[in-house]
Amino acid sequence: MTADVLFWLFAALVCGGALGVVVTQNIVRMAFWLILSLGSVSALFFLLGADFLGAAQLLIYVGGTVVLLVFGVMLTASGPYMQIKTSAADGLLGACVGGLLFLVLVSSISGMDWSQLHTTNTTPSVIAERPEGNTLRPLGLAFLGLRPDRPVTEGSEVKPAPGYLLPFEIVSVHLLVVLVGAAYLARAKRRANPSNDSLSA
Amino acid sequence: MNGLFAATSISEFLSGLKLPFAGSLSPLWVLLIAALIHAVILINIFAILPLFYIWLERKVAGRIQDRLGPTRVGGKFGWLQTLADGIKLIQKEDLAPGAADRWIFRIAPYLAVIASFAAFIVLPFSDGWVAVSLDVGVFVILALMSLEVLGIIFAGYSSGSKWALFGAMREAAQMVSYEIPMALCALVPLVIAGTLNFGEIGRMQAGLMHNWLIFHDPFTFIAFFTYFVTATASVKRAPFDLAEAESELVAGFHTEYSGLRWSFFFMAEYASMFAVSGIAVLLFLGGWHTGIDLEASMAGFRGWMPDFLVPGFTLGNYLVNLFGAKVFVLKACALVFVQIWVRWTLPRLRIDQVMTTCLKYLVPISCVLFLGAILWPLLLASTLKRTTILENAPPLGRVIVGDAAAVRPLPTGMASSPQQEAAE
Numbered sequence: 001m002t003a004d005v006l007f008w009l010f011a012a013l014v015c016g017g018a019l020g021v022v023v024t025q026n027i028v029r030m031a032f033w034l035i036l037s038l039g040s041v042s043a044l045f046f047l048l049g050a051d052f053l054g055a056a057q058l059l060i061y062v063g064g065t066v067v068l069l070v071f072g073v074m075l076t077a078s079g080p081y082m083q084i085k086t087s088a089a090d091g092l093l094g095a096c097v098g099g100l101l102f103l104v105l106v107s108s109i110s111g112m113d114w115s116q117l118h119t120t121n122t123t124p125s126v127i128a129e130r131p132e133g134n135t136l137r138p139l140g141l142a143f144l145g146l147r148p149d150r151p152v153t154e155g156s157e158v159k160p161a162p163g164y165l166l167p168f169e170i171v172s173v174h175l176l177v178v179l180v181g182a183a184y185l186a187r188a189k190r191r192a193n194p195s196n197d198s199l200s201a
Numbered sequence: 202m203n204g205l206f207a208a209t210s211i212s213e214f215l216s217g218l219k220l221p222f223a224g225s226l227s228p229l230w231v232l233l234i235a236a237l238i239h240a241v242i243l244i245n246i247f248a249i250l251p252l253f254y255i256w257l258e259r260k261v262a263g264r265i266q267d268r269l270g271p272t273r274v275g276g277k278f279g280w281l282q283t284l285a286d287g288i289k290l291i292q293k294e295d296l297a298p299g300a301a302d303r304w305i306f307r308i309a310p311y312l313a314v315i316a317s318f319a320a321f322i323v324l325p326f327s328d329g330w331v332a333v334s335l336d337v338g339v340f341v342i343l344a345l346m347s348l349e350v351l352g353i354i355f356a357g358y359s360s361g362s363k364w365a366l367f368g369a370m371r372e373a374a375q376m377v378s379y380e381i382p383m384a385l386c387a388l389v390p391l392v393i394a395g396t397l398n399f400g401e402i403g404r405m406q407a408g409l410m411h412n413w414l415i416f417h418d419p420f421t422f423i424a425f426f427t428y429f430v431t432a433t434a435s436v437k438r439a440p441f442d443l444a445e446a447e448s449e450l451v452a453g454f455h456t457e458y459s460g461l462r463w464s465f466f467f468m469a470e471y472a473s474m475f476a477v478s479g480i481a482v483l484l485f486l487g488g489w490h491t492g493i494d495l496e497a498s499m500a501g502f503r504g505w506m507p508d509f510l511v512p513g514f515t516l517g518n519y520l521v522n523l524f525g526a527k528v529f530v531l532k533a534c535a536l537v538f539v540q541i542w543v544r545w546t547l548p549r550l551r552i553d554q555v556m557t558t559c560l561k562y563l564v565p566i567s568c569v570l571f572l573g574a575i576l577w578p579l580l581l582a583s584t585l586k587r588t589t590i591l592e593n594a595p596p597l598g599r600v601i602v603g604d605a606a607a608v609r610p611l612p613t614g615m616a617s618s619p620q621q622e623a624a625e
Contacts, residue, residue, distance in 0.1 A: 002229055002232050002233070026302070028302065028305055028355065028358055028359065029302075029304070029305060031355075032305060032308065032355065035312075035351060051335055051336065051337045051341070052337050052340065054341075055337050055340045055341040055344045056340075056344075058341075058344040058345065058347075058348065059340075059343070059344035059347060062348060062351070063344060063347035063348050063350070063351070064347075066351065067350060067351060067354065067373065067377060070351075070354050070355075070358065071354070071370075071373065073358075074354070074358055074366065074369075074370060075370075081302055135336070135337075136336045136337045136340075136397055137336065
């Protein structure tokens, strides 16, 4: 009952925030509406018992992406308050893309047999033992190969499924390479004038 | 186990409560009332801490500068000085500059305060005295505290003033940069604890002082000081407060604010000082434990006067937890005092020096500490055949309890106990 009320509240905030982003023309106000929308998504994650995902949503999207966005606006804006005017053609294009995405979501959600979801749950006891919302340990174990969607043991011997650790490492090294490359491209090019170098040191 | 009022939690206490006229409460009301009680307690803590710290700041600043500090309002020591300030601030006109984006300008202080307040939701004050006990508590608190920067950016941008804009840019660059070494330093004790739950980390450090995670190995010892430096910078305190240096430069992102909205920023700042100090106390300094093992001698006291006034309320248990909360708040206040002390002793760093300190020194240092903290148990395991220096220190990582026989041995052996490793 309480969960239902909170779910509808936060769902309304997600949608309202998203609408605000589309409707408003001031970029920084857009960022505020985006914070409201993304923060409410994280609240929904907490409500559904996915604590780690909720916190990650807060850290990465609200605390990271939106801050970067506002930073970008503050650094590049030519006037005091930057406005975005969308033309009718852009609006039409956006509506088409959004409508197509909506169709994909609706078709995939309606194609899923939701009644099967709870009957085929083969959660190992280590994971089931944790109370609701404490998803951290199952996530960590899944990284090492003890995945909740696969049986851990075959007969008597332990047989871990392939974990997520290697893909995660590969992705994070890629991100690091991108960051180093961005820093290299954007670095202050002071080598041409050595007198500046001694000043800034 | 030992929650507030000796029930597991307030909600459990309320659901066991039998009212004289209405019988037991429905689960909805239990949840709402429990949430309300938690919120009221936390809001009061959140409001009173800045009140005390601002007084302390003035008094300490006065003493360091060979002055008396506040002496008149509220008796000899000027206890009520902050309250008088607050009344003055409420009376001020709520100004917004003509060039400002009014709507964002008015909302920005609330964003900063909400982000700072939200951190208190997962911060435990004693064994089980926490509003929401999460398994990802440390991660959540770091995520929530990173949101404070949004309020500052919005405040600076919407003020319509170049001073506020530059101040906000510098402030935001500083806060975002210092989050990285802060999180890395927080990881060092977490590697040893093997959990992100504040309650479990606190319980792990019971007993004598050598059980505190700061004394666990050399890396956690250095990590504490590195964490404290980065935490001081991330709550924009001196010597890292160039972006809002009131006395020498224009006051940064809050240049255009006045009255109550201005004071909200300071409320958020002082509350954040307590929050980062509280995290340091929980992760490094033994949480609510005294470090001289008073808890063991008080353990017998926990059962004193069971079912006092209402069933489920054990007075002894409550008093022991209250003592723990006092120890925790005292330790955190000691760290806040150090922050104040440093502010009035050291000169400011220039903004490029602030960024250099973070990116060229603190980030590499914290990376090395993190790597060392991971390699340290391996080194000990290969030389001393156990993962800690002391014999009776808490084992590395939590051992999976319950039906763990099905999954042990783990593929990496990370969660195995030191006894097992010693046997190997």
